[in-house]
Amino acid sequence: MKTVSVIIPARNAAGSIQECLRAVLAQENLAHELEVILVDDGSTDNTAELAESLGVRMMRQANVGPAAARNAGARLARGEIVVFTDADCVPAADWLSHLIQPFSAPDVVGAKGAYRTRQNALVARFVQQEYESKYARLAKQRYIDFIDTYSAAYRREVFLENGGFDAAFPVPSVEDQEFSFRLARKGYHMVFVPQATVYHQHDQTWREYARRKFGIGYWKAFMLRWLPEKFLSDSHTPASMRWQIGILGLTIALGVSALLWPLGGWIALGGLVLFYLTGLPLLSQIYHRDRGLLWAAPVLLILRALALGTGLLAGFLHPARRRARTHEALTLGERVIKRLIDLAGGFVGLVLSAPVLIIAAIAIKLDSCGAAFFVQERAGEFGKPFRVIKLRTMVLGADERVNEVLEKNVLKGPVYKSQTTRA
Numbered sequence: 219m220k221t222v223s224v225i226i227p228a229r230n231a232a233g234s235i236q237e238c239l240r241a242v243l244a245q246e247n248l249a250h251e252l253e254v255i256l257v258d259d260g261s262t263d264n265t266a267e268l269a270e271s272l273g274v275r276m277m278r279q280a281n282v283g284p285a286a287a288r289n290a291g292a293r294l295a296r297g298e299i300v301v302f303t304d305a306d307c308v309p310a311a312d313w314l315s316h317l318i319q320p321f322s323a324p325d326v327v328g329a330k331g332a333y334r335t336r337q338n339a340l341v342a343r344f345v346q347q348e349y350e351s352k353y354a355r356l357a358k359q360r361y362i363d364f365i366d367t368y369s370a371a372y373r374r375e376v377f378l379e380n381g382g383f384d385a386a387f388p389v390p391s392v393e394d395q396e397f398s399f400r401l402a403r404k405g406y407h408m409v410f411v412p413q414a415t416v417y418h419q420h421d422q423t424w425r426e427y428a429r430r431k432f433g434i435g436y437w438k439a440f441m442l443r444w445l446p447e448k449f450l451s452d453s454h455t456p457a458s459m460r461w462q463i464g465i466l467g468l469t470i471a472l473g474v475s476a477l478l479w480p481l482g483g484w485i486a487l488g489g490l491v492l493f494y495l496t497g498l499p500l501l502s503q504i505y506h507r508d509r510g511l512l513w514a515a516p517v518l519l520i521l522r523a524l525a526l527g528t529g530l531l532a533g534f535l536h537p538a539r540r541r542a543r544t545h546e547a548l549t550l551g552e553r554v555i556k557r558l559i560d561l562a563g564g565f566v567g568l569v570l571s572a573p574v575l576i577i578a579a580i581a582i583k584l585d586s587c588g589a590a591f592f593v594q595e596r597a598g599e600f601g602k603p604f605r606v607i608k609l610r611t612m613v614l615g616a617d618e619r620v621n622e623v624l625e626k627n628v629l630k631g632p633v634y635k636s637q638t639t640r641a
Contacts, residue, residue: 221251222318223297227287229259231305232268239272241308247315253297257287285383285393292377300374302367307416317371317414327376327406328398331369331414341427342420343511344518351500352454356410363402364454367394369416391437399445428525435529440538458496463527465493578609588614
């Protein structure tokens with residue numbers, strides 16, 4: 219029987235850890251052997267003792283953050299699939315059976331579940347509606363690039379081969395996003411499993427909500443230094459959220475300018491209208507699902523954009539002290555310089571080689587039927603897929619006839635090398 223390992227990092231979680239562990243240990247309809255590992259990340263309360271009383275595997279370490287704690291648990295795990303949840307989550311009884319089901323497909327390396335809450339507090343209900351809008355977006359996509367560790371599963375081999383979570387993140391933040399972004403960049407397939415639910419205590423007060431969103435923005439800026447493309451889009455975050463941050467910032471600036479420029483006030487008012495127009499999908503969802511929340515939602519939309527925006531700004535202006543990352547990657551500035559060099563060099567090379575390319579393309583067309591150029595997806599930096607366009611130097615359809623010559627392959631793997639006989 220195959221093993222699935224559930225890994226839970228915890229620090230000073232005495233108030234929630236037993237309920238979490240009991241729910242994990244009580245999983246139903248699980249056709250795998252279950253291993254539960256709690257990694258105590260330098261707790262100063264009795265978290266470890268409470269976990270030990272339930273008979274789970276224990277690992278203790280000095281406080282280095284949840285990213286490093288999860289990595290340590292994955293290295294210790296025996297399971298082919300490693301599953302993560304948080305110490306303040308209570309998984310549903312069928313959580314695991316749903317979460318690991320997609321791994322029956324050999325190309326799937328990761329899966330993400332969903333948050334639910336039983337809270338009635340106003341802010342907590344708004345947070346849940348936020349998640350529901352994002353889940354609706356995820357459900358439309360065959361593969362995703364965004365997995366949160368409150369309900370996450372990976373093939374252990376792939377997880378370890380790719381370095382796990384980046385321990386440069388010392389606090390719970392966006393280290394889980396960064397890892398799934400990194401895998402998606404390499405072309406790995408991950409899926410959303412909405413039935414794999416865990417119950418969570420969301421933010422209950424306006425201050426808690428604002429503080430959490432500020433922290434997400436701050437550490438997002440840290441991550442964007444080597445994953446700048448995620449500033450524009452990902453499978454989880456609606457584009458409207460990004461627009462709202464920019465629109466609100468511009469609206470505030472124009473509102474201040476109204477002290478000296480009266481027209482700025484009217485433009486700021488138009489900006490506020492535009493801000494709420496971008497929020498209509500979420501407001502409409504709230505109207506249909508939780509109408510009692512509708513009066514507070516417009517204020518919470520402003521608070522969300524303001525907290526995320528100021529967090530991003532603080533992260534870019536006063537970044538966290540850089541720690542060694544667990545993987546190599548260019549910074550944002552290095553990527554900009556490299557891209558400019560690539561474009562300039564590529565343009566010059568294309569102009570200089572254009573006459574030769576045209577003559578070669580004509581020769582290929584005269585020699586054989588089919589296109590003069592060959593287009594194929596290949597692996598680039600860190601395994602990220604890219605499209606290559608080259609002159610066709612092989613017979614038409616050669617890429618579809620590989621199996622015809624595989625028996626002549628003298629090397630291990632898909633590399634082909636012809637044999638020659640020396641006289």
